[in-house]
Amino acid sequence: MELSEDDAVKLLEEKFINGREGFFCLKSSKNLTLTEALLTYRKKDSIEKIFNSLKNEIEIKPLLFVSLIRFEIPDLKHTSTKFIKTALSNLTVTIDSWMRKTKKFIHSNFDAINTIILDHNWVVT
Numbered sequence: 001m002e003l004s005e006d007d008a009v010k011l012l013e014e015k016f017i018n019g020r021e022g023f024f025c026l027k028s029s030k031n032l033t034l035t036e037a038l039l040t041y042r043k044k045d046s047i048e049k050i051f052n053s054l055k056n057e058i059e060i061k062p063l064l065f066v067s068l069i070r071f072e073i074p075d076l077k078h079t080s081t082k083f084i085k086t087a088l089s090n091l092t093v094t095i096d097s098w099m100r101k102t103k104k105f106i107h108s109n110f111d112a113i114n115t116i117i118l119d120h121n122w123v124v125t
Contacts, residue, residue: 044118048093073120079113087113 003011026037054065066084070077076084091114096104110118 047118069117073116075116076113084113084117087111088117090114091118 026041028037028040032040063081065088066081069084070079090109090111092107092109094106094108096106
């Protein structure tokens with residue numbers, strides 16, 4: 001069946017737009033372009049997935065992980081293991097979902113150490 005452009009748009013609106021499409025807002029204390037903000041957000045998402053993989057799939061021990069952090073981030077080279085481990089343990093992601101569908105991730109409990117770790121330019125492939 002052939003549709004005019006207006007009819008095609010109307011059909012799409014009826015079938016797919018239900019008022020629950022949502023949006024997200026990226027806020028930063030830095031003056032970033034839209035592209036820079038989105039790339040930073042995606043990089044942090046990748047880092048979060050790496051942390052999850054290290055913890056749950058590879059089951060890397062915390063002491064080895066702290067050693068890797070110290071090696072990669074010079075600002076934390078002389079920070080005690082206890083402080084790094086506490087900072088990472090306090091960083092929280094709350095997952096809000098309803099009937100296993102829409103998920104919202106709420107990050108909290110940032111401190112100076114875990115902020116340095118998250119702001120570090122990790123190489124993610």
